[in-house]
Amino acid sequence: MSETRPPQSTVLEVNDLNTIFRTRDGEVHAVNHVDFSLATGELLGVVGESGSGKSVTMMSLLKLLPSPPAEIVSGEILFEGRDVLKMSDDELRALRGGDIGFIFQDPMTSLNPVFTVGYQLTEALREHLDINKKEARKRAASLLAKVGIAQPEQRLKDFPHQFSGGMRQRVMIAMALACEPKVLIADEPTTALDVTIQAQILELVRDLRRDQGMGIIWITHDLGVVAGIADRVIVMYGGQIVEHATVEALFKDPRHPYTRALLAAMPSVDAERTEKLHSIAGQPPSLNKRPASCSFAPRCEHAFGRCTEENPPLIETSGGHQVACWLEHPQYMEPPSEMHLRESF
């Protein structure tokens, strides 16, 4: 499946991150007690439905959320041992675009419409590398060539609206890669692209990991992509990590009911065509309170008493496989509920 590399030194470590939005209608707890780490050359997949806190978590890492309303209330984000939250503005700027590259979701609006692609690319280069305009342009052209844009020198003079959606996303990727960052955060980078371009981009990402040892965080809701490229996977739900495992373990032995439901909802090419795709009944949770119970409980078919009373912590089951579910808790006893007895996974 994936080219697993032995985990090397940890480049990014996130401990107990909490981000809330203070809105007029009250607080929205978008990220709750999130912990994870990323090693050099590792690809960490982050999956979850819309509104599960994937993007907000990653934007919190670079303090890219507008404040107000967003506020990182507690936690620690260590990049090579230094806490991002305690950095000065200058240190933070050196990190953004220099050590950590960010690819955003929507290529149609993420580029400034009034500047040429060349300007927007060289801007980042000149900010972080000590090079002159000519060198920056040369490098920008080679970056465009790298992401598969033909005639890069001419295209540098074009404005974003002269590129198609897929091409714009490539420009975004080129921009994120401009200064050869140690960590690349890609927020649904291939969602807007058709499958052939998606395949090319995945190929490119694979090369970057191999050649530069870049640590990559790949946010997506496409489990197929995750299965193909990730080393480890985080499943997020309601602003929390509900399952954290290696990609093999996650697909072979998903422990959290939500992960199972997600995998069941995935259409398969080989499987017999059923009448309807599986779907998870119910709505994603509202995040206007700090979670006091399992946020998936209302939609979970295995929920029992404790699920609605206490929020399950991440419990390690085996070999780094973590899951936030009371069913996995060592003290968990078979409840005398007939509902659970009916079910066998």
Added chain:
Amino acid sequence: MLNYTIRRLLFAIPTLLVISFLIFAILDLAPSDPTGNLPLTIPPEVREKIRLSLGLGEPFPIRYLKWLQQFFINEPLNMIEQWFGITIGDSENRLRVQSWATRSPVVDLIVERMPQTLWVVGMSYVVGILIAIPIGVISAYKQYSVFDQVGTFISMVGFSVPTFFTGLVLIVVFSSTLGWLPSIYDTTHKVTDLASFWFQVKQMIMPVMVLALFNASQLSRFMRASMLDNLSQDYVRTARAKGLKERAVLLIHVLRNSLIPVVTVIALGIPQIFGGAIITEQIFRVNGLGQLLIIGIQGADIPLVQTLTFIFAVLIVLFNLLADIVYGILDPRIRYE
């Protein structure tokens, strides 16, 4: 772009002809009498003769065509003659558009009044823009801050309090009470040395500030709204994620986009400068175009009002075109074919 400009200019010709006809027709329908201001002792027969001598005896279409000829043929020819010092045809007997009140050519009157208006009103426009843009930018960047609240309050006041009130308040404070500034604008004043320049500055401060406050109030709100629109765009986040300095994000990425609609509004407002600020010019006794227009209307000086109003119309059409062209230059997504 050039093609587009030429096409728009050609389209402007019928538009302007229709406008000139409408102005002429409306003024003709207005119940005004050029002899109305003359002493009551003048008998009706004499008044009738005066009217005939002004050309009012002719039917409406003839008068309109004559005005067209005077404005579009005779005046330009006269201008060419004056610029190059040459004589074209029978220039002695060529009739120019003449004011009924002063019997002098209307265009000469306008040329006489133009500098005062451009100096005072134009300067106030420039000052207004220079005040409005930074205020708009800072207000938007620090939305709901004390600066923003104060700025919002002042611009609401500046926009809702009429200029005849602010003008009088300034006169009461700075001329009557403190005696620092003259309350009457001396049009004949010539700047020859530093002292006379200083006097010119002093007499311009109040009218310029009154109008600048009014202009800046409008424009700063517009600038703020435009900045706020752009600050929440995704590309701003991209610029920050690149590690750009906050100043570069704001003053290069956001400002460049926010200025597009603001520049259009500024360009569309320029014809108003030529129109003069009728009320402010009256308060500070600035002999500008606004005052000329008011005098013309009061004295039923139809050729003067007709010509002046039509020139405003031409300027509005031209600056509309200019605004469109500037928009095309500033926004690369707009292409005129």
